[in-house]
Amino acid sequence: xxxxxxxxxxxxxxxxxxxxxxxxxxxxxxxNATITGVDSRETxxxxxxxxxxxxxxKYTRSNYEKLFRNNRFDAVLHLGRMSHSGSNPRAHLAxxxxxxxxxxxxxxxxxxxxxxxxxxxxxxxxxYGAFSDNSTFIKEDALLxxxxxxxxxxxxxEMDQLxxxxxxxxxxxxxxxxxxxxxxxxxxxxxxxxxxxxxxxxPVPMDFNPMVQFIHEFDMASVIxxxxxxxxxxxxxxxxxxxxxxxxxxxxxxVASIPIPVFLLEQAAKLINRTFWSVPEYLIDYLKxxxxxxxxxxxxxxxxxxxxxxIEEGLALIKxx
Amino acid sequence: MNFKGFKKxxxxxxxPLPKTLGKMELDSIFAQLEKRHPKGEDPWGLNLSxxxxxxxxxxxxxxxxxxxxxxxxxKVQDVPYMVVSNHSGQIAIDGMLITxxxxxxxxxxxxxxxxxxRFVSSIPFFGAFAAANGxxxxxxxxxxxxxxxxxxxxxxxxxxxxxxxxTNEYYQLQYFxxxxxRQCLRSGTDILPIAVIGAEEFYPFVYQARGLAKKLGLPAxxxxxxxxxxxxxxxxxxxxxxxxxxDPYPIPKDLSPDAPDKIINDHVLKIETVIKKxxxxxxxxxxxxxxSHLLPSAKETHGPY
Numbered sequence: 001x002x003x004x005x006x007x008x009x010x011x012x013x014x015x016x017x018x019x020x021x022x023x024x025x026x027x028x029x030x031x032n033a034t035i036t037g038v039d040s041r042e043t044x045x046x047x048x049x050x051x052x053x054x055x056x057x058k059y060t061r062s063n064y065e066k067l068f069r070n071n072r073f074d075a076v077l078h079l080g081r082m083s084h085s086g087s088n089p090r091a092h093l094a095x096x097x098x099x100x101x102x103x104x105x106x107x108x109x110x111x112x113x114x115x116x117x118x119x120x121x122x123x124x125x126x127x128y129g130a131f132s133d134n135s136t137f138i139k140e141d142a143l144l145x146x147x148x149x150x151x152x153x154x155x156x157x158e159m160d161q162l163x164x165x166x167x168x169x170x171x172x173x174x175x176x177x178x179x180x181x182x183x184x185x186x187x188x189x190x191x192x193x194x195x196x197x198x199x200x201x202x203p204v205p206m207d208f209n210p211m212v213q214f215i216h217e218f219d220m221a222s223v224i225x226x227x228x229x230x231x232x233x234x235x236x237x238x239x240x241x242x243x244x245x246x247x248x249x250x251x252x253x254x255v256a257s258i259p260i261p262v263f264l265l266e267q268a269a270k271l272i273n274r275t276f277w278s279v280p281e282y283l284i285d286y287l288k289x290x291x292x293x294x295x296x297x298x299x300x301x302x303x304x305x306x307x308x309x310x311i312e313e314g315l316a317l318i319k320x321x
Numbered sequence: 322m323n324f325k326g327f328k329k330x331x332x333x334x335x336x337p338l339p340k341t342l343g344k345m346e347l348d349s350i351f352a353q354l355e356k357r358h359p360k361g362e363d364p365w366g367l368n369l370s371x372x373x374x375x376x377x378x379x380x381x382x383x384x385x386x387x388x389x390x391x392x393x394x395x396k397v398q399d400v401p402y403m404v405v406s407n408h409s410g411q412i413a414i415d416g417m418l419i420t421x422x423x424x425x426x427x428x429x430x431x432x433x434x435x436x437x438x439r440f441v442s443s444i445p446f447f448g449a450f451a452a453a454n455g456x457x458x459x460x461x462x463x464x465x466x467x468x469x470x471x472x473x474x475x476x477x478x479x480x481x482x483x484x485x486x487x488t489n490e491y492y493q494l495q496y497f498x499x500x501x502x503r504q505c506l507r508s509g510t511d512i513l514p515i516a517v518i519g520a521e522e523f524y525p526f527v528y529q530a531r532g533l534a535k536k537l538g539l540p541a542x543x544x545x546x547x548x549x550x551x552x553x554x555x556x557x558x559x560x561x562x563x564x565x566x567x568d569p570y571p572i573p574k575d576l577s578p579d580a581p582d583k584i585i586n587d588h589v590l591k592i593e594t595v596i597k598k599x600x601x602x603x604x605x606x607x608x609x610x611x612x613s614h615l616l617p618s619a620k621e622t623h624g625p626y
Contacts, residue, residue, distance in 0.1 A: 132439060132448070132458075133460070135463055136458075207445035211364055292364050
């Protein structure tokens, strides 16, 4: 049944590009609703709409409790997963574990306690891991193997598993959705893949060329808004029907690529991490082996021709920025 | 090196062998393939433009070095098949030649999706090359999706046992696993049995050190006296190859994919028998090449020598 009676929405991770687009779309869908956006980061630009309240806060238990006590949220969108974009990914693992795992747990507990109608948790396709023996079109019930090779991805996997376990345990009390999108790209997104694709000179593996999936930020935001209203409790991969090889993606964007073998790329990534900017080591595996997810489950709940942007259009848009 | 660079380097490069594939012929083949694969790439990594380059560059090997001859091409209809073949030759050159045969000598052309072992996709360069030319990780989910898409699949149900034989086992078909047959039952796809003759002689004297391979954790360890020549020893001999295509084996419509092993085994044994017969027939018609009188497996026409 469609969830239409929504008056108050909490968005966690509001300083992110995807959250801002989602907020805009939510206000179109629910014109009478108010949105409370929270983030631990500063944000310079914002939607100038009186229905959106932005609050910068530390993700602590007391801050969350205060937030939930003072607002009666109908829906909570947890888009605030901390990613590996710091200067040294390993140094931030403890912080990420606390924020992503413990933080998600706090949000879920409070959502249940304060009778939120629906919670959407934004996970990632990285949870499946990039392996040479990955099937093409990984389904939602596949094993989450990402942290087998990279302890750096432990927080991502644990957050997903925590949310999934929670979802099934309390499915009769609260509707919970776990979304596992492929790489989200767009002018407002600054995730690791977008940074990689738009870097002016970026090493690309010459000995591997896996297929990859991208979803445009607007399509991703549309999926979140549609899910809030129509998609029932469950875990859903989010991807369009299109795939592209990583080499083709680089060519489409047109940035200069430096082809080098993967074993050198791994060493280069370590060096770069220490000196210039962050290329998480785990990303190398996603440039080496495919991790193509199946969108069959989600498509059962989407109208036909739901996605508006092709991969080429999405890549062209990040090229312009 | 990116693809453009590779293309530039190779566009004027032809091997000093008798005849390369004409542009018109290549265009005509790939025009038909583009109808099947309009996007040029697919989620399994197939890349038509790279595949075209591979066909252009390897044609002299296919036509003049291995002198591939396809017998029974007229039996192939324009429907998806599970192509089931014997496996031989120590490395999967036979798979590449079969794929080539279905592009160059079967009408309408099709890119067979070869089901490959897990380790293949982790081999630098070769994994990407194989995927661009249609190879796919051999697992149930990939197979199901591809058959649903109307693609034809190439399987070697003997697996590594087939390709890694010692000389005294050449042309002995190893037992088939059942998985391919159950997949065909699930999708209602007919089986196309084929036999490859001549690939065993690529490396004519081989001893498979199975015990040592097991200790080292390797799938196979072929010991070949030619390897003493270093890289030169790894070059396969120019044994002429025949790809013999049998009559399609219609998949029973009234059998469940979860039928007991015994029932499935009966069908799998029938397919093994068909392929054994194709091998025997093919060996009768096989061509000689220089030095082949020294090779015991190429001398005899029937069964293991």
